[in-house]
Amino acid sequence: MIRVFRLLVLLALVWPTLAAASVAEDTQTAAAGLASSNWREVAAALETLAELADPAVLPALQALQNRRLSFDEDGRLYIANAADDTYRDALSGEPVTVAEDALTAVPLNNPVRRILRPVIAQLQIFAEDDKQRLSAAEELAQRPNPAMRETINRALEQEGNAEIERLLNIALATLDLDSESAERRLEAVKLVGSVRASRMKPRLQGLLAQDSDGHYLEPDQRVRDAAETAIAAIESRERTAAFVSDLVFGLSMGSVLLLAALGLAIIFGLMGVINMAHGELLMIGAYTTFLVQTLFATFMPQFFGLYLLAALPIAFLVTGAVGIAMERGVIRFLYNRPLETLLTTFGISLILMQGIRMVFGAQNVRVSSPEWFSGSVQIMQGVSLSTSRVGVIVFAALVVALVWFLMYRTRLGLEVRAVMQNRKMAASLGVASNRVDMWTFGAGAGVAGLGGVALSQIVNVGPELGQGFIVDSFMVVVLGGVGNIFGTVFSALGLGVASKFLEPATGAVLAKIILFVGIILFIQWRPQGLFALKGRSAAD
Amino acid sequence: MRTPLVIRFLALHGRRGWIAIGLLLTLALVVVPVLNLVVPPESSFHIPTYTVTLIGRFICLAIVALAIDLIWGYTGVLSLGQGAFFALGGYVMGMHLTRASLAEGQLPNFMAYMGLTEYPWFWFGFESFWYTVLMILLVPGVLAFVFGFLAFRSRVRGVYFAIITQALTFALMLLFFRGETGLGGDTGLTGFQNLLGFDVRDAGTRMALYSASVIALALSYLLCRFVVTSKLGRVLIAVRDAETRLRFTGYDPLTYKLFVWTLSAVLCGIAGALYVPQTGVINPSEMAPAQSIEMVVWVALGGRGTLIGPLIGSGAVNVMKSWVTQNYPDLWLFFLGAIFVLVPLLMPRGIVGLFDRVKRRKAA
Numbered sequence: 001m002i003r004v005f006r007l008l009v010l011l012a013l014v015w016p017t018l019a020a021a022s023v024a025e026d027t028q029t030a031a032a033g034l035a036s037s038n039w040r041e042v043a044a045a046l047e048t049l050a051e052l053a054d055p056a057v058l059p060a061l062q063a064l065q066n067r068r069l070s071f072d073e074d075g076r077l078y079i080a081n082a083a084d085d086t087y088r089d090a091l092s093g094e095p096v097t098v099a100e101d102a103l104t105a106v107p108l109n110n111p112v113r114r115i116l117r118p119v120i121a122q123l124q125i126f127a128e129d130d131k132q133r134l135s136a137a138e139e140l141a142q143r144p145n146p147a148m149r150e151t152i153n154r155a156l157e158q159e160g161n162a163e164i165e166r167l168l169n170i171a172l173a174t175l176d177l178d179s180e181s182a183e184r185r186l187e188a189v190k191l192v193g194s195v196r197a198s199r200m201k202p203r204l205q206g207l208l209a210q211d212s213d214g215h216y217l218e219p220d221q222r223v224r225d226a227a228e229t230a231i232a233a234i235e236s237r238e239r240t241a242a243f244v245s246d247l248v249f250g251l252s253m254g255s256v257l258l259l260a261a262l263g264l265a266i267i268f269g270l271m272g273v274i275n276m277a278h279g280e281l282l283m284i285g286a287y288t289t290f291l292v293q294t295l296f297a298t299f300m301p302q303f304f305g306l307y308l309l310a311a312l313p314i315a316f317l318v319t320g321a322v323g324i325a326m327e328r329g330v331i332r333f334l335y336n337r338p339l340e341t342l343l344t345t346f347g348i349s350l351i352l353m354q355g356i357r358m359v360f361g362a363q364n365v366r367v368s369s370p371e372w373f374s375g376s377v378q379i380m381q382g383v384s385l386s387t388s389r390v391g392v393i394v395f396a397a398l399v400v401a402l403v404w405f406l407m408y409r410t411r412l413g414l415e416v417r418a419v420m421q422n423r424k425m426a427a428s429l430g431v432a433s434n435r436v437d438m439w440t441f442g443a444g445a446g447v448a449g450l451g452g453v454a455l456s457q458i459v460n461v462g463p464e465l466g467q468g469f470i471v472d473s474f475m476v477v478v479l480g481g482v483g484n485i486f487g488t489v490f491s492a493l494g495l496g497v498a499s500k501f502l503e504p505a506t507g508a509v510l511a512k513i514i515l516f517v518g519i520i521l522f523i524q525w526r527p528q529g530l531f532a533l534k535g536r537s538a539a540d
Numbered sequence: 541m542r543t544p545l546v547i548r549f550l551a552l553h554g555r556r557g558w559i560a561i562g563l564l565l566t567l568a569l570v571v572v573p574v575l576n577l578v579v580p581p582e583s584s585f586h587i588p589t590y591t592v593t594l595i596g597r598f599i600c601l602a603i604v605a606l607a608i609d610l611i612w613g614y615t616g617v618l619s620l621g622q623g624a625f626f627a628l629g630g631y632v633m634g635m636h637l638t639r640a641s642l643a644e645g646q647l648p649n650f651m652a653y654m655g656l657t658e659y660p661w662f663w664f665g666f667e668s669f670w671y672t673v674l675m676i677l678l679v680p681g682v683l684a685f686v687f688g689f690l691a692f693r694s695r696v697r698g699v700y701f702a703i704i705t706q707a708l709t710f711a712l713m714l715l716f717f718r719g720e721t722g723l724g725g726d727t728g729l730t731g732f733q734n735l736l737g738f739d740v741r742d743a744g745t746r747m748a749l750y751s752a753s754v755i756a757l758a759l760s761y762l763l764c765r766f767v768v769t770s771k772l773g774r775v776l777i778a779v780r781d782a783e784t785r786l787r788f789t790g791y792d793p794l795t796y797k798l799f800v801w802t803l804s805a806v807l808c809g810i811a812g813a814l815y816v817p818q819t820g821v822i823n824p825s826e827m828a829p830a831q832s833i834e835m836v837v838w839v840a841l842g843g844r845g846t847l848i849g850p851l852i853g854s855g856a857v858n859v860m861k862s863w864v865t866q867n868y869p870d871l872w873l874f875f876l877g878a879i880f881v882l883v884p885l886l887m888p889r890g891i892v893g894l895f896d897r898v899k900r901r902k903a904a
Contacts, residue, residue: 353873512711513711
């Protein structure tokens, strides 16, 4: 795969040089027109080159765009190399030595730029590299030129990439919208409608406009009808795109909530312990990520991109150890007194928070996402979200899978569920319920640490990180139903999506308040949450 | 046969108890004012107004501690949202102080920034002191009644109840943080000057506010004492210790819990209303969940289910807080955290429980 890629790159680099060796006669004549200090002459030369559509002049034109194209008294064109002060011949690409003061720059002003850009695009549309072709198609769709119809048609025949085809079709349709023939206009409108190009909406709306006498600007009724249909199609696509975008964003918010709440669901749901220090476990997970990042940056910067992966097991172990220490040191003495556990764990949270503040300072620390985790992902046409937003959904799914595996496919999980259902019975059957408690608490805390790693990529990492999530996390667990991991998943994702869909109408804060009030009311109606356990284990 | 109320009232305490109450009240209502207002500032016996106000604020917080003890210590309902009722009472008072401090037709700055030309509807009537007093009782009371009715009716209890009360105060905090809510956003209400024609920053007014707090605390204490020693109090303790059994014997816990829960919220509201003119500001941070939990630890430290304990606990924690945060600001959260961790582990019945144990050991 990599070898093929290298070959392609090599080809792309060599190809223009090969082509330049046999530059066609008329291309050379037309290119010579560029050697002028009068921009009108340059523009005229560009028009001719546009008709010839010879890729050999592409380097020269790109050089012109970057103000690197000059000519000497003989009308020979030179490109200034970007790396150093040397020059090469604009058409053949061969290195040449030339005195700098003998050269005059080819003038570049806005009118020239306007002509230049589509000409470059027209040439680039045949490039090997998908990205180059895409940007060329983008340019053509934005500013199509009637002279390029032929080229675009040719490019369409060869093109295999759907997105580029779409853009080229838009370019053609844009040209045809100005056509004299009503038939062609009709075809163009239909085409625009079928590719659902949002950017064409104003043009189509223009067709429906009336002049001051009440006459339509577009004389043909069929074209107007088609335009209306096309606008409707475009708008429906826009609505779908907005919906999908909201949905994915909401799922992403829900995944964040889920990662924050999952550890709590294990500890509260399975053990009945209210762990008010849960937020601080998230915070410790995030700070562990920070430390791992710093270690990578200091000792092995070449592997920096991998720090996030390394942080996962480390954060799991660190927070798990903190959790086990809490359970062994304090919580196990308070198992039959849930309200006291609540207060005690709140005290632990204060101590952890202040401890972190004294070690790392009260300010936020900087956690930078690795390169592969920044940037954005296109989900569908017109919808792209940042990679970290989408990544957190995937990560949440993995963590849920991990928890499911732990609970339903391991010995520990079996024992945990046994103790949860009936502590005394499990103990009499030989389950060391004391130790099970310890490991459950450790696992719940470790999962919180994993959540902390994910949060470090999305929110600011500071001593108060956990405080912002604690109430939300409890709401998720209470809504989902205690002792039910999948209830937690549903309620977290549901809350995320619901708040995203409420937001446009109410604003983020009011959306949250509405959801809280909703949950409080919901609990009145179903005190056991969405997915209540049935049978004996549900009794309190 | 019903005992006349006066006799019931006098029976709240034995002779020694009444003497202690009388001595404390004399100390608070005669000695402190004299030392503040009569004794000249040069004297080492003089109590500065700053200290009087500080004590006045602690006394307001002690009322909150009593209220929490009433529902948690006696009824077994842990609320992590009493700060919300406290702040609501405070906001009601703050709204009155804001209107009273501004000339007729003048709006507070934050409303002018919002482009309002007149007070929003819920500010109606707050220029009247007596309307404000009514609202101090009604706003927390009605909210608590509705919330409590919904929660207790569907038998939400224990940690569940604690969590949803926390969500309640958190949601209110978010609501009050919004500038558009019309209550000053994150700065809250401040810049108070005038209360019933007196300047709230004046030493005399401060003393009056302090005295009002002392009287409110004394009355709250007697009221709580009355409740917990009455037959109603027995039922409350039964709710705490065996709610299901109580239900099976024909009592409906809903009425009892709802009554004591609403009463507790009203007491918190009164405390907030007295607190705000003494601090000079009320903002949404009073509704932060952590504030409410801190209130609970006063009761835990002092000893719940004793009424005296919460008074000791809230006094101890707050005096310690103002001393530690002044001298070792970084260490305060460690202190507070340690109290939270150690009290349930080492002295589950609080300071009062500790005294009892010592007493019993002596007796044995």
